[in-house]
Every structure is written in C-alpha cells, then in structure tokens.
Amino acid sequence: MAGNVAGQENPYLPQIATIxxxxxETGNIKSFYLVLxxxxxxxxxxxxxxxxxxxxxxxVGEATFGLANSPTRRDTLQFSVMKAGEVTSALHELAVGDxxxxxxxxxxxxxxxxxxxxxxxxxxxxxxxxxxxxxIQYMLDTRDDYNEITILYGARSxxxxxxxxxxEEWEKRDDVNLILTVDKEFPGWDKRVGFVPTVxxxxxxxxxxxxxxTCGPPIMIKLVLQELEALGFKDDQIIxxxxxxxxxxxxxxxxxxIGPKYVCVDGPVFSLxxxxxxxxEL
Ligand SMILES: Cc1cc2nc3c(=O)[nH]c(=O)nc-3n(C[C@H](O)[C@H](O)[C@H](O)COP(=O)(O)OP(=O)(O)OC[C@H]3O[C@@H](n4cnc5c(N)ncnc54)[C@H](O)[C@@H]3O)c2cc1C
Ligand code: FES
Numbered sequence: 001m002a003g004n005v006a007g008q009e010n011p012y013l014p015q016i017a018t019i020x021x022x023x024x025e026t027g028n029i030k031s032f033y034l035v036l037x038x039x040x041x042x043x044x045x046x047x048x049x050x051x052x053x054x055x056x057x058x059x060v061g062e063a064t065f066g067l068a069n070s071p072t073r074r075d076t077l078q079f080s081v082m083k084a085g086e087v088t089s090a091l092h093e094l095a096v097g098d099x100x101x102x103x104x105x106x107x108x109x110x111x112x113x114x115x116x117x118x119x120x121x122x123x124x125x126x127x128x129x130x131x132x133x134x135x136i137q138y139m140l141d142t143r144d145d146y147n148e149i150t151i152l153y154g155a156r157s158x159x160x161x162x163x164x165x166x167x168e169e170w171e172k173r174d175d176v177n178l179i180l181t182v183d184k185e186f187p188g189w190d191k192r193v194g195f196v197p198t199v200x201x202x203x204x205x206x207x208x209x210x211x212x213x214t215c216g217p218p219i220m221i222k223l224v225l226q227e228l229e230a231l232g233f234k235d236d237q238i239i240x241x242x243x244x245x246x247x248x249x250x251x252x253x254x255x256x257x258i259g260p261k262y263v264c265v266d267g268p269v270f271s272l273x274x275x276x277x278x279x280x281e282l
Pocket of ligand 2: 245246247248249250251252253254255256257262263264265
C-alpha cells in the first residue's frame with residue numbers, strides 16, 4: 001500500500017540490508033544490489049515500478065532513491081545512486097558486505113495497469129533512467145500486455161549511460177525501439193547526438209493509443225513535457241515523477257508537500273493532468 005513500510009511496525013525504523021553487489025555504472029553513478037537481512041521481510045518486500053525507498057547510513061543520514069529493478073526480478077533490491085552530497089558520497093564509499101538501513105517501499109507507482117494494450121514511450125535522462133528501468137524490465141517481463149515500446153534515453157556522453165547489460169538486452173530485442181542519445185559528438189559514437197527533448201521532436205512518436213513516461217533532470221522534464229504536448233499528447237497521456245526532497249516519506253512531516261499533495265504518498269508519480277491541478281511551487 002502506498003505510504004506503508006513493508007514488514008515494519010515502526011515506519012521510521014530502517015531495516016538492515018546487506019550490499020550483495022555493486023556495479024560502477026558511470027564516473028558518478030553506482031548501482032547497489034541489496035538484500036534485507038531478515039529473510040521474511042525480504043520475501044514480503046512487495047514493491048511496484050516507480051516506488052522509492054529511504055536508504056540510510058548510520059551517523060551520516062538518509063536519502064531517497066527509486067527502486068531500479070522490477071518486482072519481477074526481485075532476488076535483490078537495486079538502487080542506482082548518483083554522487084550529489086553527504087549521503088550519496090558516503091554510499092559510494094561502501095563495499096560488498098557492508099550494511100545499510102532501508103525504509104520502504106514508499107510512495108505510489110507508474111500506472112502500468114492502465115498502460116496495458118497501449119504504445120508506451122519511455123523518455124529518460126541521466127539518473128532519471130533508474131525508476132524507468134524498473135518499469136521497462138516489468139513491461140518486458142509481461143511483454144504481451146503492451147503494444148509498441150519505445151525507449152529514448154540520453155546522457156551527457158557515452159560514458160554517462162547506465163545499465164550496459166540492460167541496454168544490450170533492449171538493443172537485441174526486435175519488440176523494443178531503443179533510441180540512445182548523447183549531448184555532443186564523441187569519437188566512436190555512431191548513435192544519435194542531441195538533447196533528449198530535441199531527439200524526441202525528431203523521433204516524433206504518435207500520441208495515438210500511447211502513454212509517455214518521463215524522468216530526468218527538471219529542465220529536461222520541462223522541455224519534454226512541452227514537446228509531448230506539441231506532438232499532441234494529452235495531459236492524461238503524460239506521466240512523470242517529481243524529485244521533491246523528502247524526510248519522513250510517510251506523509252507526516254510536511255517536508256514534501258505541494259499544496260494539498262504530499263509527494264511522498266500521493267507521488268512521486270503524477271500525470272501531467274494531476275500536476276496542472278497543483279499550485280505552481282516547483
Ligand atoms: C522521489 C525521489 C527519487 C529519487 N531517486 C533517486 C535515484 O534513484 N538515484 C539518485 O541518485 N538520486 C535520486 N534522488 C535524489 C537523491 O535523493 C538526492 O541526490 C540525495 O538526497 C542527495 O543526498 P546527499 O546527502 O548526498 O546530498 P546533500 O548533501 O543533502 O545535498 C547535496 C546537494 O544536492 C541538493 N539536493 C539534494 N537532493 C536534492 C533533491 N531531491 N532535489 C534538489 N536538490 C537536491 C542539495 O540542496 C545540495 O545542494 C531521488 C529523490 C527523490 C525525492
Ligand atoms: S516527506 Fe514527510 S510528509 Fe512527505
């Protein structure tokens with residue numbers, strides 16, 4: 001249930017998780033593969049694509065991250081962390097076998113049930129691909145439920161693209177249209193060049209029977225929303241996530257509210273139609 005913390009009587013109390021694997025994705029992004037120490041809680045950790053969790057380092061602090069793997073591939077709980085400040089830098093220092101705190105799953109999720117039978121256009125930039133990867137993996141594992149799947153994913157440079165193994169899988173499949181782009185030309189790069197919103201305009205996916213889901217830096221999201229509207233996507237065909245800073249994660253502290261909505265329980269996933277009903281505080 002949105003806003004609940006699985007297996008926890010006290011929702012502020014983190015569960016202890018052990019790092020089983022670390023993948024260095026880029027110069028400033030690492031993926032952490034975690035398993036909850038309590039096997040019963042690990043088995044009962046029911047999450048949905050788009051939900052988040054609070055990861056904590058004792059004596060350092062707590063920060064919010066999207067679950068980056070699909071619940072259909074849940075032998076570990078995966079988080080991709082970009083180095084930004086105190087907590088994320090400390091996380092980057094950890095090694096396999098180290099223990100951290102985890103509170104979650106928190107928040108709502110991508111409306112993947114409503115997307116069944118539709119063409120799905122995924123638009124990700126930078127670390128914003130993390131929660132989208134969960135949705136992509138989910139749709140690929142239930143492929144028959146969805147129509148065409150287009151993935152537009154951009155980063156600054158080829159070295160800034162995450163999830164090499166997933167990209168290879170997506171590239172090989174003939175039921176996925178993968179479009180990769182980087183901001184400028186790089187030696188050896190033979191794919192697209194250009195910012196994500198510009199490439200979206202060039203690719204021009206049809207809004208007919210389609211849903212677009214986007215996550216990335218705020219400026220990218222702003223321009224992507226404009227492009228999607230220009231392409232004819234209606235407000236309820238556009239889904240995005242908000243990165244509003246969180247504290248409690250369970251609708252109690254008021255840290256994350258936008259007007260009457262708490263991003264931690266009513267979000268982080270919103271349709272553009274829902275966003276347009278919120279006060280302009282972003
Ligand atoms: C719903 C949600 C999902 C997220 N998912 C991911 C994810 O999957 N992977 C990931 O790497 N990051 C994600 N983030 C961002 C992540 O929570 C922050 O990068 C992290 O909190 C930074 O913590 P820190 O202690 O390292 O940085 P701090 O020391 O707290 O801050 C470093 C700098 O970054 C700024 N900052 C930190 N967090 C934010 C924020 N959320 N918005 C704007 N400015 C901020 C601070 O003001 C400061 O300037 C998500 C955030 C939210 C709210
Ligand atoms: S983070 Fe406390 S109310 Fe949302």
